[in-house]
Amino acid sequence: MKYIITIGREYGSGGRFIGRLLAEKLKIAFYDNELLTKAARESGLSEQIFKTYDEKKDSFLTAGIGLYSYDMSLGQKVFLAQFDAIRNIADTESCVIVGRCADYVLKDYPNVVNIFICAPLEDKIKRAVKYYGINENKAASILAKMDKKRKGYYNFYTDRDWGKARNYDLCINSKIGIEETVDAIYGYVVKLLKLDKNEE
Amino acid sequence: MKYIITIGREYGSGGRFIGRLLAEKLKIAFYDNELLTKAARESGLSEQIFKTYDEKKDSFLTAGIGLYSYDMSLGQKVFLAQFDAIRNIADTESCVIVGRCADYVLKDYPNVVNIFICAPLEDKIKRAVKYYGINENKAASILAKMDKKRKGYYNFYTDRDWGKARNYDLCINSKIGIEETVDAIYGYVVKLLKLDKNEE
Numbered sequence A, B: 001m002k003y004i005i006t007i008g009r010e011y012g013s014g015g016r017f018i019g020r021l022l023a024e025k026l027k028i029a030f031y032d033n034e035l036l037t038k039a040a041r042e043s044g045l046s047e048q049i050f051k052t053y054d055e056k057k058d059s060f061l062t063a064g065i066g067l068y069s070y071d072m073s074l075g076q077k078v079f080l081a082q083f084d085a086i087r088n089i090a091d092t093e094s095c096v097i098v099g100r101c102a103d104y105v106l107k108d109y110p111n112v113v114n115i116f117i118c119a120p121l122e123d124k125i126k127r128a129v130k131y132y133g134i135n136e137n138k139a140a141s142i143l144a145k146m147d148k149k150r151k152g153y154y155n156f157y158t159d160r161d162w163g164k165a166r167n168y169d170l171c172i173n174s175k176i177g178i179e180e181t182v183d184a185i186y187g188y189v190v191k192l193l194k195l196d197k198n199e200e
Helices: A015-026 A033-042 A045-056 A056-065 A072-092 A120-134 A136-157 A178-193 B015-026 B033-042 B047-055 B059-063 B072-092 B121-134 B136-157 B178-193
Strands: A004-011 A027-033 A096-098 A112-116 A171-172 B004-009 B027-031 B095-098 B110-119 B170-173
Touching: A004 A015, A015 A027, A015 A096, A027 A033, A027 A072, A033 A072, A033 B004, A045 A112, A045 B110, A072 A096, A112 A178, A120 A136, A171 A178, A178 B178, B004 B015, B015 B095, B015 B178, B027 B033, B033 B072, B110 B178, B121 B136, B136 B178, B170 B178
Parallel strands: A004 A096, A004 A112, A027 A096, A112 A171, B004 B095, B004 B110, B027 B095, B110 B170
Antiparallel strands: A171 B170
C-alpha cells in the first residue's frame, strides 16, 4: 500500500531529523526542502524557475524572511514547483515529506497521515545552537521569527492554521526524546493505516 | 509519584470517554465537569455560588452559550470555584481531568501532561447523535457551536489558544479508534513521566 506521512514542525523541534528516522524505520523515502527542490529540478519542472533561483541564490535565501520580501514572487514560484514535485512523488512512492505545506498539497490523496512536531523552548534553543550554530543570546528571537515565517507561508498557501491540532492526525511534543517520538509516531501510523509491521 | 493528565477535546471526539478509560488503565482518579462541580461543593468551596447555581439551574445550563449570556457572571463564578477544586485535587492525588482549562490552571504544577483530542467531523456527528441524542441534520452546526463555546471559554480564561498544538504535549485524532487512542496516550504518558508500567 502506498502512503505518505507529512511532517510540520516548529523550528528547532527536531522535526526534520525525526522525519528522517521515521522514514528509515518504515523503510520508505524521505524528502525535505532540499530534496524536494532537487526532485522538482530533476523532474524537469519549471526549469526556468530554477535557473533564476540559481542566479539569485543569495536573495532566494533571504526570501525566507517571507511574504514581505521583494523577492516574494520568486520564492512563490519555487514553492509552487515544489508543490508539483510533492504531487509527483506522492503519485510514485511511499514517503515522509517534511514541511512545504505537504499536508495541504496532498489533502485529497488517500493514506496521508499528517504529523506536527513541537518542543519546549529550552530544547529548541539548545538544538538551534548545537545544529544550526545560532547565537544562544539571539536564539529565542530567531526561533520566533522562523516559526512566524513558517506560519506565514502555511497560512498564505493553505486555508488552514499552522500548528492547529485539528489540521493534523498527531501533534507531538518531542520532549519525550527523539527516538521515543519516532516510536510514538510509528505506532500511530501503523495503527491508522493498519500496516503489517513485518512487511512495511 | 503524583501526576495529573489534563484532556482538552473537541465536542464529540470521544475525549471524555477516552479520559475515563485512560484513568482506569493508569489506576488513577477521573474528573469531568460534573465531578469537579461535586468536588468543589463537597470541599465547601464557594458554598454561596452553588446555592445560587441550584436556584438558577436552568439558566446555568443555558450559560453554556457562553460569554455573551446574561448569566455570564454566575457561570464565571462556578468556573472559578472549579478552578479552586482542580488545584485542591492536584494537591491531593494523581488524576485525569477533562476540560475546564485544567492545563492552564495547573500550568505551574510539576508532572502535568496536557492532551488534546480531536476527530473527523463525520465521527463526531455519529457520536453526538448516538450518545447525546442530537438531531443528525443539525449536528454539524451544533458541534461547531459547542467547540466555539469551548474555545471562547478557554481563550477568555487563559492566555492561550484552544486546540493549538504548542499548548499541549500530545494532540491526537481519535480516528484510530477509542481503545487505540487510549493506548497511544498511555504510551506517551508512561514515557514522559518515566512511570514504571508495573507499578503505576
